[in-house]
Amino acid sequence: MKKFVIFLLIIGIFSRLYKVDSIPPHLSNDEISIAYDAYSIAMSGKDEHGNPYPLSFPSYGTYKAPLYTYILSPLVYIFGNTELVVRLPSIIAGLLTIVIIGLIAFELTKKRQIAMWSSALLVITPWHIYASRMAWEANLALLFLSLGIYFLMKKNLWLSSIILVISMYAYHTEWLLVPLIMFAGGIIYFGKKVWKYWLVGFVLALPLLIDYLLNAGPGARAKTEMIWSAEGANIFSILIEFIRNYAKYLNPKILFLNGLNILVKDNPFTPGLLLWPMIVPIFLGIKKIKNNFFWIWLLFSPVTAALTIGDFSLIRNLNTVVPLTILTAVGIGRINKIWWSLVLVVLINFGLIYFWHFPKELGETFQGYRPIAHFLKSVEDSTNEIFVDYRYGNYRWGLGKEYSGIPYLYLAFFQKWDPSITQNRIIKGGEIYFGKYMIGQIDWGKDIIRPNRYFVVSVGNPPEENVKDKLEQVATFDNASGKMAFEVWRGK
Amino acid sequence: MFLGILLNYSNFSLLELLVLRKWIKIIFLLVGTVLLVIMTFKIQKPFWREEKYVETVVNFQKNQDILPYRFRTIWWNKTIIVKSIVGRSIDILWSGNYFFLPLVLFIWLMLKKRWWNVGLIILGIILISIEKDPNPGKYLLWLSPLFLSGLIR
Numbered sequence: 335m336k337k338f339v340i341f342l343l344i345i346g347i348f349s350r351l352y353k354v355d356s357i358p359p360h361l362s363n364d365e366i367s368i369a370y371d372a373y374s375i376a377m378s379g380k381d382e383h384g385n386p387y388p389l390s391f392p393s394y395g396t397y398k399a400p401l402y403t404y405i406l407s408p409l410v411y412i413f414g415n416t417e418l419v420v421r422l423p424s425i426i427a428g429l430l431t432i433v434i435i436g437l438i439a440f441e442l443t444k445k446r447q448i449a450m451w452s453s454a455l456l457v458i459t460p461w462h463i464y465a466s467r468m469a470w471e472a473n474l475a476l477l478f479l480s481l482g483i484y485f486l487m488k489k490n491l492w493l494s495s496i497i498l499v500i501s502m503y504a505y506h507t508e509w510l511l512v513p514l515i516m517f518a519g520g521i522i523y524f525g526k527k528v529w530k531y532w533l534v535g536f537v538l539a540l541p542l543l544i545d546y547l548l549n550a551g552p553g554a555r556a557k558t559e560m561i562w563s564a565e566g567a568n569i570f571s572i573l574i575e576f577i578r579n580y581a582k583y584l585n586p587k588i589l590f591l592n593g594l595n596i597l598v599k600d601n602p603f604t605p606g607l608l609l610w611p612m613i614v615p616i617f618l619g620i621k622k623i624k625n626n627f628f629w630i631w632l633l634f635s636p637v638t639a640a641l642t643i644g645d646f647s648l649i650r651n652l653n654t655v656v657p658l659t660i661l662t663a664v665g666i667g668r669i670n671k672i673w674w675s676l677v678l679v680v681l682i683n684f685g686l687i688y689f690w691h692f693p694k695e696l697g698e699t700f701q702g703y704r705p706i707a708h709f710l711k712s713v714e715d716s717t718n719e720i721f722v723d724y725r726y727g728n729y730r731w732g733l734g735k736e737y738s739g740i741p742y743l744y745l746a747f748f749q750k751w752d753p754s755i756t757q758n759r760i761i762k763g764g765e766i767y768f769g770k771y772m773i774g775q776i777d778w779g780k781d782i783i784r785p786n787r788y789f790v791v792s793v794g795n796p797p798e799e800n801v802k803d804k805l806e807q808v809a810t811f812d813n814a815s816g817k818m819a820f821e822v823w824r825g826k
Numbered sequence: 827m828f829l830g831i832l833l834n835y836s837n838f839s840l841l842e843l844l845v846l847r848k849w850i851k852i853i854f855l856l857v858g859t860v861l862l863v864i865m866t867f868k869i870q871k872p873f874w875r876e877e878k879y880v881e882t883v884v885n886f887q888k889n890q891d892i893l894p895y896r897f898r899t900i901w902w903n904k905t906i907i908v909k910s911i912v913g914r915s916i917d918i919l920w921s922g923n924y925f926f927l928p929l930v931l932f933i934w935l936m937l938k939k940r941w942w943n944v945g946l947i948i949l950g951i952i953l954i955s956i957e958k959d960p961n962p963g964k965y966l967l968w969l970s971p972l973f974l975s976g977l978i979r
Contacts, residue, residue: 578922581929587916591909601882602910603902610909691886 359814428466619665697814703744943976
């Protein structure tokens with residue numbers, strides 16, 4: 335048993351820590367916005383827009399939940415502005431969830447072996463590995479949700495309500511899921527005391543509710559994300575859309591074959607959210623679990639995600655991974671050695687795709703602004719103006735896609751700007767000025783070239799031939815695929 | 827239930843109705859099987875010969891230079907087509923065609939252990955999925971005799 339736990343721990347730590355600062359390559363838009371807000375809070379007590387200690391971070395229009403940022407803030411202050419630090423809370427949350435899933439499984443089945451299987455399976459689940467290696471708020475919320483559910487099963491009224499409500503401060507999916515779980519779980523586990531349970535939960539969630547009602551931003555964001563905000567939506571169309579989405583979130587193809595979008599779209603090698611041999615024990619497990627609350631939990635889990643617009647989101651639906659893993663562990667009793675060998679082969683296959691192919695194939699969608707930030711820092715004193723194009727990707731002549739980035743956040747985070755620079759930004763037309771930096775679309779047809787003015791453009795927008803003699807190229811930067819991604823030019 | 831209604835309102839005896847039911851089931855099964863054969867001949871171009879698919883697979887293998895050439899071509903090529911077929915087949919049932927009726931019926935047939943029908947329907951769905959640009963809306967109707975036959979006890 336001891337050996338098994340140690341082995342589990344090694345695999346868990348390795349799969350979540352190995353090259354975590356470079357795979358996924360660079361911080362994503364969501365990660366950098368959390369990172370910079372955490373830095374800004376640590377240095378000034380205000381977010382990038384100058385809001386003091388907000389409960390909802392407007393960020394770049396995405397209105398992030400606050401918990402991750404506040405946990406990250408002291409870490410950034412102490413350990414510095416690096417990718418590893420930004421992802422650290424998620425890594426730790428992922429590792430702790432592995433322990434908690436075991437506790438929940440034991441509480442459900444009272445079998446130590448199933449508890450062990452649950453933890454072991456979560457360790458090797460691609461969905462959870464992926465989520466734990468990035469600064470996803472959803473992964474932090476998953477930890478608190480699981481812990482809250484564990485205390486609910488232990489009939490600990492106070493701890494359960496407090497921790498479940500904390501998960502609502504961690505990610506927006508829990509805004510609906512937690513009330514549903516507290517409603518059903520409260521009735522099942524607390525009987526007549528349920529009113530107290532609900533009241534504690536309501537009081538603790540009140541600040542979120544008040545912030546939501548008083549602050550127009552999160553409400554506006556929520557409205558555009560939900561299925562009823564679609565044009566011409568009526569009750570019938572909403573219901574149909576919900577059923578379609580719900581089915582999509584439980585689609586075996588997405589769960590077992592190609593839901594983990596770490597490769598380019600429609601690549602047949604894309605792995606599933608769970609390792610595909612798990613399909614067998616999951617179905618075997620269905621008949622074995624008799625606990626009503628477990629089924630309510632599993633069936634409620636994809637509800638919030640199914641109410642949102644857009645393609646399948648493995649992050650919005652992340653909370654489903656825990657009940658699905660427990661279901662698999664319960665069904666594993668009848669599985670033989672051949673199945674375990676298959677799991678091993680598929681796991682190695684996944685490792686190969688994740689650690690080898692993912693950074694290469696999807697390198698273009700991750701912006702390599704960190705080296706640019708360091709380079710610009712070294713030349714900053716020699717110039718007064720640096721223009722940065724926010725578009726990236728090889729979109730020139732229709733050769734590739736054009737992406738919209740938020741380079742100012744990468745520059746601000748990795749160059750450790752004084753937060754007052756972002757808080758006092760100047761917006762003129764489509765351009766935003768942060769001290770020496772101008773972020774906007776660089777149009778080479780306009781009269782913008784001045785001596786010693788720097789321009790950062792992607793390979794999709796190189797200088798036109800007629801202006802090249804007025805410029806000199808001072809640096810180029812590759813993306814994780816090894817292809818050139820950015821060029822830095824200076825006016826002669 | 828239907829048998830009871832027929833027994834009340836027709837001149838057939840119970841035995842005759844049972845024989846009739848059996849024959850209807852067999853006829854549906856035969857029609858469904860014939861339609862499956864026709865579907866097989868109607869496949870124009872399998873998806874694994876599609877240009878984009880081939881290009882994606884080849885590009886992926888180019889990035890696979892940490893593994894021996896033989897391993898990566900044999901291993902990947904053999905497994906990936908099977909994986910794609912399974913995925914596309916599941917999608918046909920699961921993507922909400924005809925308001926999920928085929929999916930609900932399929933699950934019902936499995937629960938009732940009508941394995942012949944289940945097997946032939948799976949075969950039919952695989953055939954649909956092999957087509958480069960499958961038209962599940964049209965071809966799922968071709969499988970309706972198999973579903974109907976499964977519904978009859």
